[in-house]
Amino acid sequence: MSLWNTLFPSPSPSTIATQPREYILQPANPLWVGATILVSILLDFVLHRAAWVPDFVAITLFFWTLRQPNWVGMLIAFLCGILIDVQQGSLLGQHALAYVILSYMAVRSRKRLSWFSPLAQAVHILPLFLATQAIVFIIRSMAVRAWPGWSWFLGSLLAALLWPLWTWILLIPQRKSKNDDTSPL
Numbered sequence: 001m002s003l004w005n006t007l008f009p010s011p012s013p014s015t016i017a018t019q020p021r022e023y024i025l026q027p028a029n030p031l032w033v034g035a036t037i038l039v040s041i042l043l044d045f046v047l048h049r050a051a052w053v054p055d056f057v058a059i060t061l062f063f064w065t066l067r068q069p070n071w072v073g074m075l076i077a078f079l080c081g082i083l084i085d086v087q088q089g090s091l092l093g094q095h096a097l098a099y100v101i102l103s104y105m106a107v108r109s110r111k112r113l114s115w116f117s118p119l120a121q122a123v124h125i126l127p128l129f130l131a132t133q134a135i136v137f138i139i140r141s142m143a144v145r146a147w148p149g150w151s152w153f154l155g156s157l158l159a160a161l162l163w164p165l166w167t168w169i170l171l172i173p174q175r176k177s178k179n180d181d182t183s184p185l
Helices: 003-007 013-018 030-047 056-067 074-088 094-108 118-144 150-170
Strands: none
Touching: 030 056, 030 074, 056 074, 056 094, 056 118, 056 150, 074 094, 094 118, 118 150
């Protein structure tokens, strides 16, 4: 067995039945979804997207597009992108395009990523975050003609490293408390 398969085991139908699930998640609350998107926008506003800061809006949009594609999709991604472009004073539409493409990639990879743990998902979504940042980089470099340096791509790596923690935080309200006596299960 290779090191990759040891660290990131791929679930098969026979092992899924024998693996205990930690939680049966409750339905997501639309207010929580909206609040987390708003908080991620505010985090991007406060941190003003330094080179090493992960794109919290991209992480949150990707998460909710995976979990709730009927609520958060390409339209919400586009609107968040326009808002980030206006706040940063950057070329209008560059983040909107990047977030829409990221949202599309989330919808396309939704079923495959749902099989993996958040740690294994982080490995799979790193190229998607890099592609999102590359789109912004290409558009920005065509307009400004300046090289921001390789450290600019550090945000994508930190976003992938932050993914398991961010997933855990965003799922907090959906977990049932362990001492809930109202459930028959």
